[in-house]
Amino acid sequence: MTNKIVVIGAGESGVGAAVLAKKQGFEVLVSDAGTIKKEYEDVLTKYEIRYEAGGHSADEILKADLVVKSPGVPDSAPLVVELRGKGIPVISEIExxxxxxxxxxxxxxxxxxxxxxxxxxxxxxxxxxxxxxxxxxxxxxxxxxxxxxxxxxxxxxxxxxxxxxxxxxxxxxxxxxxxxxxxxxxxxxxxxxxxxxxxxxxxxxxxxxxxxxxxxxxxxxxxxxxxxxxxxxxxxxxxxxxxxxxxxxxxxxxxxxxxxxxxxxxxxxxxxxxxxxxxxxxxxxxxxxxxxxxxxxxxxxxxFKGVEHRLERFLKVHGIEFINDSKATNVNSTWYALESLNKPIVWIAGGVDKGNDYSALTELVRDKVKAIVCLGTDNSKIKEAFDGIVPDIIETQDMQDAVRSAYYLAKNGETVLLSPACASFDLFENYEDRGRQFKTAVRSL
Missing domain, CATH: 3.40.1190.10 (Mur-like, catalytic domain)
Incomplete structure (x- = not known):
């Protein structure tokens, strides 16, 4: 019988695992290397679950009978490697x-x-x-x-x-x-x-x-x-x-x-x-x-109404349709977005590049995209990939600037598409934050 459970990571999945472990009568410790959101701290307090933030008490964690790990913590993390080396099972919240x-x-x-x-x-x-x-x-x-x-x-x-x-x-x-x-x-x-x-x-x-x-x-x-x-x-x-x-x-x-x-x-x-x-x-x-x-x-x-931040047809401003596809964090997702649209596109792209190969998009971009608005701290790969294919490629560093620039480049009957093909962590908390900022910026046009 497993007695002591340690949960690494205090987000939605970690706190959920801790609540279930507590209800099943285990001794539980939740450990997060970063900060814990107040809403989750409140839950841990309510259930009288011990937790720590800002670092891991490795000595105590290595005495666990079972460890439940957040999906965001890689298997290569030193603590996870050490746990597995000691034969302590490390599983997911779903398991x-x-x-x-x-x-x-x-x-x-x-x-x-x-x-x-x-x-x-x-x-x-x-x-x-x-x-x-x-x-x-x-x-x-x-x-x-x-x-x-x-x-x-x-x-x-x-x-x-x-x-x-x-x-x-x-x-x-x-x-x-x-x-x-x-x-x-x-x-x-x-x-x-x-x-x-x-x-x-x-x-x-x-x-x-x-x-x-x-x-x-x-x-x-x-x-x-x-x-x-x-x-x-x-x-x-x-x-x-x-x-x-x-x-x-x-x-x-x-x-x-x-x-x-x-x-x-x-x-x-x-x-x-x-x-x-x-x-x-x-x-x-x-x-x-x-x-x-x-x-x-x-x-x-x-x-079915669709998913927020996934090809979400958001708003028309002066005949220009704004589409929020912030969830497109890889090239393939953006390929689907471009493939599904039939009007000229001003494409807002960029962010943290995960080793992207943009060549898969070349034909679609040539056929459908009239301008690219880059939104990221480093846009060199996008500019390099589409230089000479798209006449207008401009750089921006924040969402409001990106949306305003796209609006000026688009005409009545055309589409502004946010479909970054990249992760969001350079300028945003996550893809939801990026999508929400896009919608706020569009509303303020």
């Missing part, structure tokens, strides 16, 4: 929560589209009247929900970092949307390490479980040749329809599962653009697996 819940789990990962697909799947299950929680990278901490109000179902968005800390946890329905190089700095710059991490979504699955995957993705296709997968495999893709799976025929989205089938026009889907049709196929398949009626699936795919 910990899963030990105390009998709920059915629908788990979603991929390099792009996972938040939209997670929110859409949650919307679909909720509309169908299921008792469902939303967790992982979106919604509230899974552990916290298990502690306070356990649901019958959870729709869980999982990053590769969360998957890395999962050992016995099993997804009843696993979704792998796509794999493109991302976060390689955390995977020794080896793509295979990142791919292996994403495929952990299917670990521990049996023949009773379901694996939904994007069949058009070349990395997934290659990987499937190497693996034996016990779960029922349900592909979704653009070019064909499947006996069991989802596809497109002409202008119809078609889902088949056993004797059941579902179809609707792709033009009736609330979220337009090819990538969103993929997201809708994946969510629709999950709905079929859970025996949700066709009319509820159709209704949910038709009335």
């Amino acid at each position: 910990f929560a899963g030990r105390y819940s009998q709920a059915k789990t629908i788990c979603i990962t991929g390099s792009n589209g996972k938040t939209t697909t997670t929110m859409l799947t949650y919307h679909l299950l909720k509309a169908a009247g299921l008792n469902v929680g939303l967790a992982g990278n979106v919604g509230h901490s899974l552990a916290w929900q298990v502690a306070e109000k356990d649901f019958d179902y959870y729709v869980i968005e999982l990053s590769s970092f969360q998957l890395d800390g999962m050992v016995e946890f099993k997804a009843d329905v696993a979704m792998l949307l796509n794999i493109t190089p991302d976060h390689l700095d955390r995977y020794d710059y080896q793509l295979q390490n990142y791919v292996d991490s994403k495929f952990r979504i299917i670990q521990n699955q049996t023949s009773d479980d379901v694996f939904i995957y994007g069949v058009d993705d070349p990395i997934i296709q290659e990987e499937l040749k190497k693996r034996e997968i016990p779960a029922q495999c349900l592909p979704f893709g653009w070019g064909e329809t499947f006996e069991n799976g989802a596809g497109i025929k002409g202008e119809e989205l078609i889902i088949n599962l056993g004797k059941k089938s579902f179809n609707m026009s792709i033009f009736d889907i609330a979220l337009q653009g090819k990538h969103n049709t993929y997201n809708s196929m994946a969510a629709g398949l999950a709905g079929m697996v859970l025996n949700i009626r066709n009319e509820k699936i159709r209704e949910s795919l038709t009335d």
